[in-house]
Amino acid sequence: MEFAPAPPAVDDRHEEGQSPCSLLVVDDEPAILDTLSRLLGSHFEVLTVSSADEAQEVFGHRSFDLVLADQRMPGRCGAELLEWVRLHSPRPSAS
Numbered sequence: 001m002e003f004a005p006a007p008p009a010v011d012d013r014h015e016e017g018q019s020p021c022s023l024l025v026v027d028d029e030p031a032i033l034d035t036l037s038r039l040l041g042s043h044f045e046v047l048t049v050s051s052a053d054e055a056q057e058v059f060g061h062r063s064f065d066l067v068l069a070d071q072r073m074p075g076r077c078g079a080e081l082l083e084w085v086r087l088h089s090p091r092p093s094a095s
Contacts (some may be wrong), residue, residue, distance in 0.1 A: 020045050022063075026055045026081060027070040036068070052076035056084060063089060 023044040025036050033048040040046050044066070049055050052075055055067070067085055069078030076084075 021065040022047070023066045023068060024049065024055060024058065024064040025068045026050075026052060026073070026078065028073045029070070032070070052078070052081040052084075055081055059085065059089060 021044050023040060023046050025033060025040075025046060025048045027033050027036070027048070028050050030050070033050065037046045037048050047058065047064070049058055052069070052073060055069070067082060069081050071078040
């Protein structure tokens with residue numbers, strides 16, 4: 001059985017001269033943050049933070065296309081953070 005080679009790890013938008021999608025990764029485990037940053041860094045503009053509070057602070061300065069949040073973290077869980085993002089993050093208006 002033969003396998004086709006994997007496609008190059010490049011975001012299509014990056015090829016067209018556009019910025020790659022921005023991704024905020026939120027996890028309290030540094031090894032997970034490092035691994036996800038290395039794995040996804042060729043596809044996304046990745047920023048990592050170690051708590052929901054840090055993520056909320058970052059959202060005060062910029063927005064993200066995607067948020068990947070750990071469900072089990074000290075303080076607020078990932079679902080609570082995502083609910084906060086849904087309520088407070090700017091959304092494009094319908095035209």
